Amino acid sequence: MAVKILLYDDNEALRQSMETLLGEEPDLEFIAGIPNAETVETDVRELKPEVVLMDIDMPGVNGVEAVRRIRRIDAQLPIIMLTVFDDNENIFRAICAGASGYILKRYASIEVPSAIRNVLTGGAPMTGSVARKVLLMIPPAHNSDQEKTDLSEKEISILQLLVQGFSYKMIAAQLKISHDTVRFYIKKIYDKLHVHSATEAVSKAIKDGLV
Template sequence: MKTKVLVYDDNEMLRSSIRFLVESEPEMDLVASLPNAQSVEQDIVQYKPDVILMDIDMPLVNGVQAVARIRKIEEDLPVIMLTVFEDNENIFNAIYAGASGYILKRHLSEEIAYAIRTVLNGGAPMTGSVAKKVLKMLPRAKSQEQEKSNLTEKETKILELLVHGFSYKMIASEIFISIDTVRFHIKKIYEKLHVHSATEAVSKALKNRLVE
């Protein structure tokens, strides 16, 4: 069964480009491509997407507002933000609203298929420059919450890689462990942080400065 992708972007030319990129992947199907997210709740019921690609800057209802509305009815539906913006406010507003990933439009052709696969495998994809900006914004001093998290050194490293947008397979390769071991450690991370998904873990890591 193909992965069903729903797209929101007010730029018709970009929507056409995204359609081409998504439908070039044999396991993906673009079920709808819409100019705004005003009826996002009804759209989800109608199209039953597996993942949403969401422009952050749209008329009527912007991407951050749309993500917040989605999270009220679908806690785990992956939403990847698409944007030309690389500023701190947009990044954090999107992440705190519940976005699952954040990629820049100028990198769409190289990153869109990878980002979709990554988010469906539990990762939190981000364009490299965005991930670096997020980490640079965080003070290096450990916060009180970090002390309370009780994460081991390896768990902290895995959480940091999740923040960078690494998939389970990439994490396994980076620190030389099996994917099953990655899953074991991530389960422990979720338990210690009291979260249920990679998106929540990344959001808490950023909010509470759990990684350097």
């Protein structure tokens, strides 16, 4: 069954182009394109999307606030920011609000379908330039030394790949280990960082300077 995709963007041309793009993917279903996030909680409850694509700059309720509202009712629903903004402030605010990924609109036609599949397998997809900014955004925290030493070299390597947006399958291929081994290490990372998802792990890694 096709994955249900809900898009929020006030640009009608963008909504139409995304509907066309996703309509060409047999495993993805574009269920609605909504120009603002005023009713985001009701939309999510009624339409039951499996992935949300979210613009940042919208009238009324902006994308970051919309992510916060969704997270109050659903902590697990994957939300990918789809935006023109690649500045540090917007990236950081979106990730801290609970975004699962961050794709720049100029790469949408190339990256969005794979980003949707990536986020559904536990990844945190990001446009390459955004991933690099995320890695450089925050200096190491002074109080992170003990926590960093609690992570093994392999766990740090895997955490770095999660921050860069790699899915479990991609991590397995990159490190030449099995998918089950990746899951084993990621469970240990979650336990050590006291988090429950890839998004939380990426956010904590960024804020605490763990990678």
